[in-house]
Amino acid sequence: MVTPLLRWENVTVMHDEVTALDQCSLSINEGEHIAILGPNGSGKSTLIKTITRELYPRWPVPRCRMEVYGQQIWNVWELRAWMGIVTNDLVHQCTQPYPVLETILSGFHSSVGIWPYHPITPEMEARAEELLDLLEIRHLKDRLLTEMSSGEVRRAVIGRALAHRPKALILDEPCNSLDIAAMRELREVMRTLAGSGVTVILVTHHLPDIIPEIGRVVCMRRGRIYRDGPKAEVLTEECLSDVFETPVRVFEHDGFYHMW
Ligand code: ADP
Ligand code: MG
Numbered sequence: 001m002v003t004p005l006l007r008w009e010n011v012t013v014m015h016d017e018v019t020a021l022d023q024c025s026l027s028i029n030e031g032e033h034i035a036i037l038g039p040n041g042s043g044k045s046t047l048i049k050t051i052t053r054e055l056y057p058r059w060p061v062p063r064c065r066m067e068v069y070g071q072q073i074w075n076v077w078e079l080r081a082w083m084g085i086v087t088n089d090l091v092h093q094c095t096q097p098y099p100v101l102e103t104i105l106s107g108f109h110s111s112v113g114i115w116p117y118h119p120i121t122p123e124m125e126a127r128a129e130e131l132l133d134l135l136e137i138r139h140l141k142d143r144l145l146t147e148m149s150s151g152e153v154r155r156a157v158i159g160r161a162l163a164h165r166p167k168a169l170i171l172d173e174p175c176n177s178l179d180i181a182a183m184r185e186l187r188e189v190m191r192t193l194a195g196s197g198v199t200v201i202l203v204t205h206h207l208p209d210i211i212p213e214i215g216r217v218v219c220m221r222r223g224r225i226y227r228d229g230p231k232a233e234v235l236t237e238e239c240l241s242d243v244f245e246t247p248v249r250v251f252e253h254d255g256f257y258h259m260w
Helices: 044-051 076-081 088-094 100-109 122-134 150-162 180-194 237-244
Strands: 006-015 018-028 034-037 065-068 083-086 168-172 199-204 216-221 224-230 250-253 256-259
Touching: 006 044, 018 044, 018 224, 034 044, 044 168, 044 199, 076 083, 083 088, 083 150, 088 150, 100 122, 100 150, 122 150, 150 168, 150 180, 180 199, 216 237, 224 237
Parallel strands: 034 199, 034 216, 083 168, 168 199
Antiparallel strands: 006 018, 006 065, 216 224, 250 256
């Protein structure tokens, strides 16, 4: 039997008095691209922050388990090296007057910018060069992040998250506030990444972000996992009307789903 990348049982997370995650159980295998879908406030970001151990579950709770590769106790730095994460907060923090190449290299040191005490090896440089091509941002190599469009900045920050070759790439609402062209470009980047070996964990409230390579969708509603299964079984009008708490219509075109 393959050990899952992530296995949770009965995870409950509170923000003060608010139960942001309520007894969530979830298992993700390596190579299984997955979307976590739900309306604002449904607990998606809390789920991600609990995976990366920025937040911790309520403890002790009977039968609560949180494993990564079968292991419950992790050195948090080691754990984070297994995961690359891009959130809107991180994109904001990284939007500093540093060039794209330096931003990617800073991923090796979990810093923003490279400082004299941050060694950069030829292997790190070679990896950063590889990422410039993978993310199609070679032409922006020396451009400062403060002088780039939002879509370009996001690609640079994705490069930073991929520097140390994580097993999983977690993208929290990556297309938020992008215009239609930038959104399409970013979806193409996600498709390339999904084909490159990293497990993509996409968090969104927007159906068209769910690229065709994502086969499984987990729907969140009011802090609970409401539905978890193959995309075609989950993205139905009945399920999404419940999840978004408003009647919706759904259609599929060219492997992408849309809702209105
Ligand atoms: P989503 O990412 O799906 O929009 P969140 O995980 O951010 O949802 O939020 C889930 C719930 O937790 C919401 O009710 C939200 O108001 C609450 N919440 C999130 N962050 C905090 C915080 N730092 N302090 C208090 N409540 C929070
Ligand atoms: Mg969120």
